[in-house]
Amino acid sequence: MADSSGAPADPALDHAEPEIRAERAYLATARAALHRMHHDVVTTETQLTAAAEDNDNYAERLFQKRARELRALLLVDLPDVPLFFGRLDFDPGAAHPGSTGAERLYIGRRHVHDGAGDPLVIDWRAPISTAFYRATRDDRQGVRLRRRYGFSGAAELTAYEDEPLAGPGVDGDRAGAFLAAEIERPRSGPMRDIVATIQPEQDDLVRAPLERTVCVQGAPGTGKTAVGLHRVAYLLYTERDRLGRTGIAVVGPNRSFLSYIRRVLPALGEVNVTQTTVEELIGRGPAHHREDPAVARLKGDARMAEVLHRALWSHVTRPAEGLVYAKGVYRHRVADHEVSEIVAGLRGAMRYGPGRAAAAKRIAHAVLVQMERRGESPDDRTHNAVARSKPVRQLLDAVWPKVTPEQVLFRLLSDAEFLARSARRDLTQEEQELLLWRRPPRSWRSAKWSDADTALLDELSDLVERTASIGHIVLDEAQDLSPMQCRAVGRRCATGSMTVLGDIAQGTAPSAVGDWAALLRHLGKPDARLETLERGYRVPAQIIDFAARLLPEIAPGLGAPTSARRSPGALRVAAAAPEGLPDAVAATCREHLKGEGSIGVITADAALPALHQRLLAEGLEAASLEENENAMEDARLVCVPATLAKGLEFDTVVLVEPAGIVNAEPRGLHRLYVALTRAVSALHVLHAAPLPAALREAA
Numbered sequence: 204m205a206d207s208s209g210a211p212a213d214p215a216l217d218h219a220e221p222e223i224r225a226e227r228a229y230l231a232t233a234r235a236a237l238h239r240m241h242h243d244v245v246t247t248e249t250q251l252t253a254a255a256e257d258n259d260n261y262a263e264r265l266f267q268k269r270a271r272e273l274r275a276l277l278l279v280d281l282p283d284v285p286l287f288f289g290r291l292d293f294d295p296g297a298a299h300p301g302s303t304g305a306e307r308l309y310i311g312r313r314h315v316h317d318g319a320g321d322p323l324v325i326d327w328r329a330p331i332s333t334a335f336y337r338a339t340r341d342d343r344q345g346v347r348l349r350r351r352y353g354f355s356g357a358a359e360l361t362a363y364e365d366e367p368l369a370g371p372g373v374d375g376d377r378a379g380a381f382l383a384a385e386i387e388r389p390r391s392g393p394m395r396d397i398v399a400t401i402q403p404e405q406d407d408l409v410r411a412p413l414e415r416t417v418c419v420q421g422a423p424g425t426g427k428t429a430v431g432l433h434r435v436a437y438l439l440y441t442e443r444d445r446l447g448r449t450g451i452a453v454v455g456p457n458r459s460f461l462s463y464i465r466r467v468l469p470a471l472g473e474v475n476v477t478q479t480t481v482e483e484l485i486g487r488g489p490a491h492h493r494e495d496p497a498v499a500r501l502k503g504d505a506r507m508a509e510v511l512h513r514a515l516w517s518h519v520t521r522p523a524e525g526l527v528y529a530k531g532v533y534r535h536r537v538a539d540h541e542v543s544e545i546v547a548g549l550r551g552a553m554r555y556g557p558g559r560a561a562a563a564k565r566i567a568h569a570v571l572v573q574m575e576r577r578g579e580s581p582d583d584r585t586h587n588a589v590a591r592s593k594p595v596r597q598l599l600d601a602v603w604p605k606v607t608p609e610q611v612l613f614r615l616l617s618d619a620e621f622l623a624r625s626a627r628r629d630l631t632q633e634e635q636e637l638l639l640w641r642r643p644p645r646s647w648r649s650a651k652w653s654d655a656d657t658a659l660l661d662e663l664s665d666l667v668e669r670t671a672s673i674g675h676i677v678l679d680e681a682q683d684l685s686p687m688q689c690r691a692v693g694r695r696c697a698t699g700s701m702t703v704l705g706d707i708a709q710g711t712a713p714s715a716v717g718d719w720a721a722l723l724r725h726l727g728k729p730d731a732r733l734e735t736l737e738r739g740y741r742v743p744a745q746i747i748d749f750a751a752r753l754l755p756e757i758a759p760g761l762g763a764p765t766s767a768r769r770s771p772g773a774l775r776v777a778a779a780a781p782e783g784l785p786d787a788v789a790a791t792c793r794e795h796l797k798g799e800g801s802i803g804v805i806t807a808d809a810a811l812p813a814l815h816q817r818l819l820a821e822g823l824e825a826a827s828l829e830e831n832e833n834a835m836e837d838a839r840l841v842c843v844p845a846t847l848a849k850g851l852e853f854d855t856v857v858l859v860e861p862a863g864i865v866n867a868e869p870r871g872l873h874r875l876y877v878a879l880t881r882a883v884s885a886l887h888v889l890h891a892a893p894l895p896a897a898l899r900e901a902a
């Protein structure tokens with residue numbers, strides 16, 4: 204780089220080289236233009252708001268108001284986010300796509316134009332910006348030179364790196380060096396965006412069209428989460444009207460992961476995206492108890508869908524007698540066989556709730572026919588009144604009763620005979636026994652539901668009333684979902700599309716589906732485009748090779764991951780006596796706290812509280828992710844229970860007692876693979892118990 208750091212704070216006073224001064228001046232011009240654009244939007248929109256107050260449609264008024272607020276928000280200058288990060292110089296007269304006629308374009312997080320409407324900064328999502336990510340020496344796309352900028356923490360332009368695509372004497376690895384420097388820049392707090400260095404294979408996925416579901420299998424650190432988040436920003440740019448109305452959501456594994464990624468989209472200018480866990484998306488609050496893995500696996504099995512279907516619809520029965528509807532001196536009768544026919548015609552033809560309402564209407568219609576035969580002329584009001592009348596309601600309560608998902612599931616898990624009738628041959632006798640509560644709660648009201656139950660309740664809920672669908676869902680760490688959870692997520696974008704991200708080797712849930720084709724089927728997206736990301740960016744080769752020793756055992760079908768970086772000395776494995784282990788951990792943390800960057804101490808959940816206390820007692824400022832979901836923002840040194848490590852990364856990882864992680868759960872080796880692949884620069888494995896066999900060979 205021309206200048207790596209420590210540039211003076213004030214560009215007007217500095218002694219930097221003329222090129223940097225010129226670029227800083229351009230940045231200042233662009234900033235001023237953005238301020239003017241923001242000011243224009245706020246003032247014009249205030250006038251528009253006053254005019255729009257007259258609009259009679261409240262919902263539309265609210266929508267427009269929100270859209271206006273968002274437009275202004277998108278133009279706010281974020282002080283610590285550089286306005287542009289790259290530049291393209293085109294061949295003179297090159298006809299590049301979406302040509303503005305300019306021979307030089309600055310690429311940034313949003314569009315900025317001067318007073319005359321000419322672009323000063325082009326949004327990275329615009330078609331013309333694609334060349335910034337895709338142009339190569341073999342396919343220059345009219346680009347002569349690609350420039351990337353380096354910034355200080357305060358968004359001060361301090362450096363640039365040129366990558367000429369034409370002409371002789373090019374150092375082909377300059378872009379790689381820039382990428383490595385960007386990845387290795389010390390971390391503090393939450394995940395940051397990668398907009399300046401998105402790689403071609405990632406860019407292809409970011410810019411895939413909205414219509415088709417995309418599923419990405421990728422080894423740890425290949426950028427799946429980053430791709431998903433940048434894709435959200437891209438889709439909102441290209442399809443803002445459509446997604447503004449239908450909605451877009453990012454679904455992650457837990458709250459601490461969501462806290463970790465929550466800054467990326469705002470940094471990309473997108474503030475209006477729901478970020479949620481599967482449980483929150485399903486909307487039944489946190490689960491109340493942990494389930495035995497064997498029971499959870501069975502409840503997550505797709506066969507449960509059919510069992511639930513039967514359980515619900517078994518409430519619809521043949522009538523014992525017909526309807527007698529008294530009006531004045533007349534008794535109108537609908538015979539039992541007629542009611543049976545009506546019910547049979549509707550049963551299964553629509554969802555349970557609307558089915559009951561339609562049955563009421565049809566029975567009422569039969570009454571109306573008789574009224575007409577007697578010379579009356581009943582109207583719609585009479586039709587509605589009969590449908591809602593007490594005799595019709597009583598008849599329906601017998602043949603098509605109102606039921607809630609909780610009532611049905613309660614009955615299924617507490618009544619062996621009802622379960623057997625609903626399960627038929629879909630579940631074995633042993634499986635049925637496994638499902639039944641050992642000690643059933645008194646009623647459905649006092650039942651404590653598990654995560655697996657939540658997905659069952661959701662399935663029932665959708666059988667009763669249709670679930671609303673949104674425009675797009677980005678589903679991260681999808682490999683952990685059970686078939687029933689997949690169905691719950693899939694029905695929430697039945698009319699939309701999805702971005703499904705994950706790594707089969709990192710599947711730690713006992714009820715995980717285990718292969719992408721089946722998972723996509725359960726999501727209702729069997730025609731998804733399935734892609735693989737192979738190049739890992741986070742984890743240096745030395746560490747990924749070590750972790751990959753576990754793959755033949757945990758994911759035999761997957762190829763070994765590769766790394767874009769090597770980092771000698773990145774991996775250290777050391778044994779300690781059991782009583783000396785905490786001291787060794789404290790000493791390693793202390794050593795790394797002298798340098799820069801984040802440090803994650805990962806160990807089995809059960810061992811974490813004591814280790815955290817010990818580090819505090821040693822005078823180290825350690826936060827615990829178990830106690831505080833924002834711990835990564837509050838401290839450089841963070842204690843991480845192994846079950847919360849998924850999706851996170853730290854400059855240094857101190858992994859304590861791998862055997863404890865492996866022994867804690869049925870898929871403990873998968874969990875260990877996750878923990879081993881969280882480090883960007885250094886991994887220290889400290890252990891007292893023997894390492895798992897595969898790692899012993901490698902150590």
Ligand SMILES: Nc1ncnc2c1ncn2[C@@H]1O[C@H](COP(=O)(O)OP(=O)(O)OP(=O)(O)O)[C@@H](O)[C@H]1O
Pocket residue numbers: 382385386394395397400401402405421422423424425426427428429430706709740741849850851852880
């Ligand atoms: N194009 C890139 N430019 C810079 N850094 C990158 C790039 N791609 C990935 N990285 C780095 O790799 C890290 C890992 O990315 P991300 O969390 O998206 O990977 P992942 O595939 O979701 O990993 P995991 O499966 O372990 O959750 C990023 O935080 C970033 O540090």
